Amino acid sequence: MTDARRYFELATPFAMKRGGELHGARVAYETWGQLSASRDNAIMILTGLSPSAHAASCADDPESGWWEDMLGPGKPIDTDRWFVICVNTLGSCKGSSGPASTNPETGNTYRLDFPELSLEDAANAAAELVHGLGIGQLACLIGNSMGGMTALAYLSLHPASARAHISISTAAQAQPFAIAIRSLQREAIRLDPNWNHGRYDDTHYPDTGMSIARKLGVITYRSAMEWVGRFARIRLDSEQREDEPFGAEFQVESYLAGHARRFVRSFDPNSYLYLSRASDWFDMAEYGNGSAAAGLARIHLQRALVIGVSTDILFPLSQQEELAEGLRGGGADVDFVALDSPQGHDAFLVDIAGFGGAIAPFLASL
Template sequence: MTEFIPPGTRYVDLPSPFPMKRGGALHGARLAYETWGTLDAARGNAILILPGLSPDAHAAANAADPAPGWWEAMLGPGKPIDTDRWFVVCVNPLGSCKGSTGPASIDPATGREYRLGFPDLSIEDGADAAHHVVRALGIERLACVIGNSMGGMGALAYLLRHPGARAHLNISGAALALPFSIAIRSLQREAIRLDPNWNGGDYDDDSYPESGMRMARKLGVITYRSALEWDGRFGRVRLDSDRRDDEDPFGLEFEVESYLEGHARRFVRNFDPNSYLFMSRSMDWFDLAEFCGTPRGDQGGDVLSALARIRVDKALAIGVATDILVPLQQQEQIAEGLRAGGADAAFLPLESPQGHDAFLVDFDRFGPAVRGFLDQL
């Protein structure tokens, strides 16, 4: 599988061996990252961004790579995350195929790709790896840890395992995976594994599980947005006759189907299927209550206890009312737990119609919220 790595990406070598939470260790592993802004003399203006499953480290244009990044509207001079003030570090998650060590990387013990030989991956492993990047950059105390989606999980794990940050901004994140999101991700993984070309994880560019990845991505995109947006954006508009395949009686017929197909095809050859499987499962496994040594209680009390162990001065948990994948009550829970630990923590529900992915597109709502929080630090 060919990796796509932006030209501005840099790397930190992780300790070797790098122990994994669920057993095993990585040797010769690395984490990819990019930076923006200037670290001040006191090294006190650093912000760490932990992204979701699919983004790389290139969150925005920088001197090394002027191409727009996945959070271009939010990060840069004068933008909500103002790089005239902040020194910003964004990492590519451990397990990914965008520069950090993952299943598509070479296992030094065999000289071949790890594939399914990659150690069981947890959110906590990614948090530990990100901490090594922070320390390698000479940063002793972060001004803020920002986590989006999967990165919101990683940020909570980071703050528990590596305390000391002044503030936390959690965007559409969660302290544990709920049954609905587990069910969706389980179907996504099943779609990949049932593709004959997946071949037990042993595939290449010529024999790639494209159908499975297409289905997995379509399932994901459906949950990343909301029914309200699907209706307003596409309605029941049908494709023009020249865009339909009349020889396929069950082929694409509606505009929404065409959108999903196009989105999936742009994704599939740019992401490693095994990486998708490992990272997806790491989210399902995540439960902050494990930090307390006991499983979550029926009412989530242990999660609140774990959140209360996080020590930050200030925090904001932002969610979206139309998010079905990581619903609002999960961000409300984060704010409640952090307050119990002594943080000045707020919960901000936004009325965006764009669902879970709103933080990637609804900058009119997210921009002021993020700017306002960081301006208070």
């Protein structure tokens, strides 16, 4: 099986918002569909913290992607019409340059020598990719979760770069609850002795810290309603329980442990720290003289779709309403959709009927 992932070399030096620069940096991306002769049918997807660029399967990589049911021929994001680009965020460990990459100046892994990362840096890298593909203006920019914040930075830093925007379960600025959760996740990683100030290896790896961080994340990605519906207070069978004091006793504990096991070694801890902090730092008020609403109003689009979920505790519906109102302030024709999906923040990954039911007609109208 061949890999559908491609790489785009960023300009050297690539200047970072908070200081420092990258040399020989790149971003990984994948594409679906065909770019039209007029180059006016391009859609870019900016992802949340941990996904790769593999949003959907294709001939070169038939493995299902993280948004498999949303993207493809005849699906809500219809690749029979649209040329779709999904980019792995700068700072990630899924092909783009980040703390887990090799520093070409030293030949060693960057680790904490990677410059301080902002979502503006990720946005500028994505914009370079779009320009490198010969696309002057995107038909639509789509951002999920952290990728939604990156999309707002993209639209702010690169005026007229997209005709339309789909904002999914994101925010104009991190609020205290989200900052608090991410702070605990970072603390769990940093306090694991094996993290060793970022100098870990496969033998001495911060498995425990990453496991706790992932469990905290999964708890906030889903809703209390779903936890009750899926697990209630069902206990594990005696043979499934851990033979140690205070070991896992309930099915929900086992579920979290399974999620953590699958994640811990699949994502670089330093990349996790960098991207988590970048999410906390992001603030549209920087573009509006201290007002996030004013910052949003400076974004000029023809159309926008803002989707939120009533059970999302990480990016609550009130923040989606703020986004919709702010984008209207910039003159955009904004559709706002509030879904009652029980899956909380992760609903956009699983409630394809709800999200696809909003995205498909919006894209069809463009």
